[in-house]
Amino acid sequence: MRIVIPGGSGQVGQILARHFHGQGHNITVFSRNPTAAPWRVVVWDGIGRGDWIDTLEQSDACINLAGRSVNCRYHEANRRSIYDSRILTTRLLNDVVASLKHPPPVWINASTATIYRHSLDHPMDEATGELGGNEQGAPDTWNFSIRVAKDWEAAFFSIPVRGTRKVAIRSAMTFSPDRGGVFDAFLNLVRHGLGGTEGSGKQFVSWIHETDFIRAIEFLITREDIAGVVNLASPNPLPNRQFMRALREAWGARMGLPVSQWMIEIGTWLMRTESELVLKSRQVVPGRLLAAGFRFRFPEWPAAAEELVDRWRAALRTRPVR
DSSP: OEEEEETTTSHHHHHHHHHHHHTTOEEEEEESSOOOOSSEEEEOOSSSOOTTHHHHTTOSEEEEOOOOOSOSOOOHHHHHHHHHHHHHHHHHHHHHHHHOSSOOSEEEEEOOGGGBOOOSSSOBOTTTOOBOSSOTTOOHHHHHHHHHHHHHHHHHHSSOOTTOEEEEEEEOEEEOSOTTSHHHHHHHHHHTTOOSOBTTSOSEEOEEEHHHHHHHHHHHHHOTTOOEEEEESOSOOEEHHHHHHHHHHHHTOSOOOOBOHHHHHHHHHHTTSOTHHHHSOOOBOOHHHHHTTOOOSOOSHHHHHHHHHHHHHHHHHHSOOO
């Protein structure tokens, strides 16, 4: 297959590019800051047309992951960058794909599980899940993230493209043992004795193992009967208290210091990120995937955590000594 991945230089894009390239597919990544890679990398700015358009002609799949990292403080400049890098880029791709003579038969566009409201009471699937926005007492940063997600999906579905099936993936945190990824950040807390309960510990953590993320993308590419929004998350989200306990056990840590909400607020301010990433309860389940017959290899967090820790340690042993 010829697979094009706009914004494929981030963690999730690298996971997909690495896998599909290893399977012998023809991979092209669009990047604002290209670096050397085993696959083709094309420069684009995500704003205007360019030579990259030719790569989409007669491609087999487009997987758009473009968007500035949300691991930052949500001040005005960053908010504008987060918003524009998703919505304007998706609108551009819509215009371009609609103009192609032979557009890709499937276009998978990133979205986010944070589009759902803060949920402690029941799971959120695609059919019955309640979208968030302006809930009483919700921080402004949470409402901003939800607005971005809603506008992102609206931009994606705004223009029907004849011959192209569109799927918006509302993804939970994707865990892989790669350095600098979200799993690496959680594991660093455990390794340094800080991997205790975060906040109340009641907030749910939605997650997906990289193996299942890859398999779900492959599944969506081949299933011509699936379009619209699809949740990409393990079927078993769990409270933060249990999540952190399982990660400590996988690492072999006897204990981890708990972190109160006020400490999280100070810590994330010092780290120039937002507490939403820890404190918002995401209880997202993959209703459509399960109904379509998809079976997870890592449906439970304890087994997933053990496998990820083992590979993290194996990678550490093979890193060159400097």
